[in-house]
Amino acid sequence: MGLRGFFEEEYSGDSLPGIYVAGVYYPDKTRVGWWKNGYPEFFAKVVNSPNWAGINIEVEGSRVDLAHGMVRDFRRELDMQHGVLTRSFVYQGVDGKETAFRFTRFLSMDEETVACLNVWVKPLNYDGTLTLVPYLDGDVVNEDANYGEKFWVEEDRMIRDDAAVLVMRTEKTGFLLAASMTIRATIDGEAIGLPKTGESREKYLAYTLTAQVKTGQELELEKYVAVCSSRDHSEEEVAGESERRLQRAVDAGYGTLRAAQAEAWRAIWEHSDVTIDGDVWAQQGIRFNIFQLHQTYTGKDPRLNIGPKGFTGEKYGGCTYWDTEAFCFPFYLYTDAKVARNLLYYRYLQLEQARENAAKLGLKGALYPMVTIDGRECHNEWEITFEEIHRNAAMAYAIYNYTRYTEDREYLYCYGLEVLIETSRFWADRVTYQPRKDRYMILGVTGPNEYENNINNNWYTNTMAAWHIGYTLESLEAMQREDEQGYVRLVQRLSLAQEETLKWGEIVDKMYFPYWEDMGVVEQHDGYRDKEILTVNDLSKDELPLNKHWSWDRILRSCFIKQADVVQGLYFFPDRFDEEMVGRNFDFYEPRTVHESSLSASVHSIVASRLGYREKAYDLYLRTARLDLDNYNKDTDDGLHLTSMAGSWLAIVEGFAGMRVTERGLEFKPYLPEAWKGYEFKLNFRGRRLAMKVGDQRVEITLLAGEDLKIFVNGEAQMLTPEKCLELF
Numbered sequence: 001m002g003l004r005g006f007f008e009e010e011y012s013g014d015s016l017p018g019i020y021v022a023g024v025y026y027p028d029k030t031r032v033g034w035w036k037n038g039y040p041e042f043f044a045k046v047v048n049s050p051n052w053a054g055i056n057i058e059v060e061g062s063r064v065d066l067a068h069g070m071v072r073d074f075r076r077e078l079d080m081q082h083g084v085l086t087r088s089f090v091y092q093g094v095d096g097k098e099t100a101f102r103f104t105r106f107l108s109m110d111e112e113t114v115a116c117l118n119v120w121v122k123p124l125n126y127d128g129t130l131t132l133v134p135y136l137d138g139d140v141v142n143e144d145a146n147y148g149e150k151f152w153v154e155e156d157r158m159i160r161d162d163a164a165v166l167v168m169r170t171e172k173t174g175f176l177l178a179a180s181m182t183i184r185a186t187i188d189g190e191a192i193g194l195p196k197t198g199e200s201r202e203k204y205l206a207y208t209l210t211a212q213v214k215t216g217q218e219l220e221l222e223k224y225v226a227v228c229s230s231r232d233h234s235e236e237e238v239a240g241e242s243e244r245r246l247q248r249a250v251d252a253g254y255g256t257l258r259a260a261q262a263e264a265w266r267a268i269w270e271h272s273d274v275t276i277d278g279d280v281w282a283q284q285g286i287r288f289n290i291f292q293l294h295q296t297y298t299g300k301d302p303r304l305n306i307g308p309k310g311f312t313g314e315k316y317g318g319c320t321y322w323d324t325e326a327f328c329f330p331f332y333l334y335t336d337a338k339v340a341r342n343l344l345y346y347r348y349l350q351l352e353q354a355r356e357n358a359a360k361l362g363l364k365g366a367l368y369p370m371v372t373i374d375g376r377e378c379h380n381e382w383e384i385t386f387e388e389i390h391r392n393a394a395m396a397y398a399i400y401n402y403t404r405y406t407e408d409r410e411y412l413y414c415y416g417l418e419v420l421i422e423t424s425r426f427w428a429d430r431v432t433y434q435p436r437k438d439r440y441m442i443l444g445v446t447g448p449n450e451y452e453n454n455i456n457n458n459w460y461t462n463t464m465a466a467w468h469i470g471y472t473l474e475s476l477e478a479m480q481r482e483d484e485q486g487y488v489r490l491v492q493r494l495s496l497a498q499e500e501t502l503k504w505g506e507i508v509d510k511m512y513f514p515y516w517e518d519m520g521v522v523e524q525h526d527g528y529r530d531k532e533i534l535t536v537n538d539l540s541k542d543e544l545p546l547n548k549h550w551s552w553d554r555i556l557r558s559c560f561i562k563q564a565d566v567v568q569g570l571y572f573f574p575d576r577f578d579e580e581m582v583g584r585n586f587d588f589y590e591p592r593t594v595h596e597s598s599l600s601a602s603v604h605s606i607v608a609s610r611l612g613y614r615e616k617a618y619d620l621y622l623r624t625a626r627l628d629l630d631n632y633n634k635d636t637d638d639g640l641h642l643t644s645m646a647g648s649w650l651a652i653v654e655g656f657a658g659m660r661v662t663e664r665g666l667e668f669k670p671y672l673p674e675a676w677k678g679y680e681f682k683l684n685f686r687g688r689r690l691a692m693k694v695g696d697q698r699v700e701i702t703l704l705a706g707e708d709l710k711i712f713v714n715g716e717a718q719m720l721t722p723e724k725c726l727e728l729f
Contacts, residue, residue, distance in 0.1 A: 002311020013067035044373040046318025050138040058131040080291040098124040109264035117223040135206035136166040164205040176230040178242035194202030285625035289645035299339025315640020321390035323643040325398035350375030365425025383453035387446040393464035420472040439512035449565035466511040531559040535591040563600035602647025609655035669710040
C-alpha cells in the first residue's frame with residue numbers, strides 16, 4: 001500500500017488525499033461518445049482506500065488548519081535512507097497561542113501491512129487543553145471518479161479501548177478491506193492513561209484523546225495501523241488478521257518498528273544505491289527515483305505490477321502499461337533477477353485474458369492490453385486500444401532480456417515460450433500481405449510516437465513484430481535441441497503446426513520496412529516524409545508543450561514526435577545497426593522530438609551516450625533524473641513518473657557506463673560526465689555481484705560475490721576475481 005504526502009490533520013485548502021492498496025480496484029464506467037466493437041467495458045482504477053492516516057487536532061477547542069492559521073518554520077522532509085516522512089511547524093491560533101508540531105510516519109517495509117504515525121506536540125507560550133482525534137474514515141472519494149461515484153460500502157465496524165476495526169467492501173469488484181488502529185500516548189516521555197472516548201458512525205471510527213498540558217511539556221501520540229484485504233486472506237479472516245498484525249506491531253513498539261524499517265532500507269540501498277560525486281542535485285535526483293521504484297514494487301507478489309505513477313496519484317488508475325517491460329523491467333533485472341522474473345510471471349498469469357483480448361478484435365493468438373489491472377483491457381481511446389499493438393513486442397523483449405541477462409532458460413521453456421507463441425500468432429494474423437510488393441505490412445497502427453495515429457507501417461512496430469516472431473522461432477529451435485520431450489508436449493498442447501511456423505518465417509523474411517533512400521534514414525512510417533519537415537528549434541517557446549497549445553488535428557499533421565519511436569528501436573537492438581546508421585537516424589529524429597512523454601528523454605540519453613554525444617546525453621539525463629523533483633512538466637500533483645525514474649537509472653548504467661550484454665558476455669564502455677567528479681553503482685549478474693566506480697581517468701570494478709567473471713571494458717577482455725579490484729586507467 002502507499003499514500004500521498006497529504007497532511008494528517010484537517011486541511012481545508014486544495015489537497016488530494018490518497019491511500020492506495022495494491023490490487024484493490026474498481027471498474028469505473030467507460031465514457032465514450034460512440035461505442036465501438038472491441039471497446040473495454042470499464043476503466044479500472046486503484047481506488048482511494050479508507051483513510052487510516054487522519055489525526056484531527058484542536059488547541060484550546062480551536063481546530064488546527066494550516067490553510068487558515070499562521071504558520072512558521074514549516075519543514076517537510078522525506079528521509080529516503082530510512083523511509084520516513086517528517087513534517088514540523090509552529091502554529092499560531094487567532095488567540096496568539098503558539099504550538100510546535102512534528103509529524104512522523106512510515107509504511108513498514110518489514111511488516112508490509114503496517115503503518116506507524118507519531119505526533120509530537122509542545123505548547124510554547126500557554127498552559128491549556130490539547131485534543132487529538134485519530135480516526136479511520138471509509139467515506140472517501142476519488143477525485144477523477146466518473147459521475148462522482150463512491151466506491152466503498154461498510155461491512156462492519158468495531159471500537160474498543162485497545163483497537164478499532166473498520167471493514168469496507170468495494171462496489172462491483174467486492175474486495176474486502178479491514179483497517180485497524182490503536183494508539184499510545186506519553187507526556188514528557190511518561191506513558192499516560194488519558195481520558196479517551198470512542199466515536200462510531202457509518203464508515204467512521206475515532207478516538208478522542210484530551211490532555212491538559214503546560215508550557216514546554218511534550219505530548220506524543222503514536223498511532224499504529226494494520227491493513228489487510230481479501231486478496232490475501234479469506235473474507236472470514238480479513239478483520240481478525242488485521243487485528244493480529246496490529247497487536248504484533250503494538251507489542252513490538254514504535255522504536256522497534258522504526259529500527260526494522262531502517263534495516264530494511266539499509267539492505268535495499270546496499271544493492272541498489274548510485275553515488276555521484278560533485279553534483280548534489282543529480283545525486284538527490286537519482287536517489288529519489290530509486291527510492292520511489294522500491295516503494296512501488298518489491299517483487300514479492302507476482303499478481304502485482306507497476307503503475308506508471310505507482311501509489312502517488314490517481315492518474316492512469318494505478319494500472320499496468322508497456323512501460324513496465326520496456327523501461328522499468330531492466331532496473332529490477334540488473335539489481336535482483338528474482339524480482340524481474342515475477343514481473344514476467346505476472347504477464348504469464350494473464351495470458352488467457354490476452355487471448356480473449358485478441359479474440360474481441362477478431363484476431364488469433366494473444367494481444368496484451370495497453371492498460372490493465374487484472375489482465376483485461378481497460379483503455380478506451382481507440383487509437384491506443386486498437387492500434388498501439390507494439391506493446392505485444394515489449395512482452396517478448398522482456399523475456400528475451402531476462403533470458404539473455406541471466407542465462408536462465410527454465411523460465412523461457414516453462415512459461416515464456418507459450419507467451420511468445422500466442423503473441424506471434426497475433427502478429428501473423430494482424431499483418432497484411434501486399435502481393436504487388438511481395439511484402440508483409442502492418443496497417444492502421446499507432447507507434448510509440450502517439451502524435452501519429454492510424455498510420456501504416458510504423459518502422460518500430462514492423463521491426464519489433466519481425467524480431468518478435470524471429471525470436472519465437474529461435475527459442476523453439478533451442479528448446480527442441482535442449483528439451484525434446486518438453487518441446488513435443490508444448491507443441492502438442494498449443495496445436496502448433498509446422499505450416500504455422502513456416503508462415504512465420506516467411507513473414508520475418510518479407511516484412512516491409514519503410515526507408516528514406518536519399519536521406520539514408522528509416523522512415524518513421526509511410527507518409528512521414530510528406531509532412532513539412534521542421535525541427536523543434538523552428539517553434540517558438542510559447543508553442544511548447546504542443547499538447548497544451550496546439551489542436552490535436554494540428555499535432556497529427558505535423559512532423560513533431562512525442563517520444564522515442566525510431567530511436568526506441570535503435571535503443572533495443574544496438575548490435576543490429578551500425579553506429580553510422582544509428583547516428584544518421586538519431587541526428588534526424590531527435591531534433592524533431594518534443595519529449596512530451598516521460599518515456600522519451602532517458603532512451604535518447606542512452607543512445608546519445610553510445611554515439612559519443614556526451615553533452616546531449618547529460619542534458620537529457622538531467623531532464624529525466626529530476627523530472628518530478630523540479631516538476632518540469634507541471635504535473636507532479638497528478639503523481640510521479642515511475643517510468644522516467646527507471647530510465648534515469650538506466651541512463652547512468654547503460655548510458656554513461658555503457659553496460660550491455662552481448663554474445664561475449666557483460667561489456668562496459670564507461671565515461672565520466674563533465675559535470676561530475678565520479679559515480680558508482682552495483683549490479684547483480686548471473687550469480688555475481690559487481691561494483692563499478694568511474695572517476696576522472698580511472699575505472700574500478702570489484703567482484704563483491706560469486707565466481708570469477710570475464711568481462712569486456714572498452715572492447716578489451718578483463719578477468720574479475722574476488723581477491724582484487726580491477727583498476728583501469
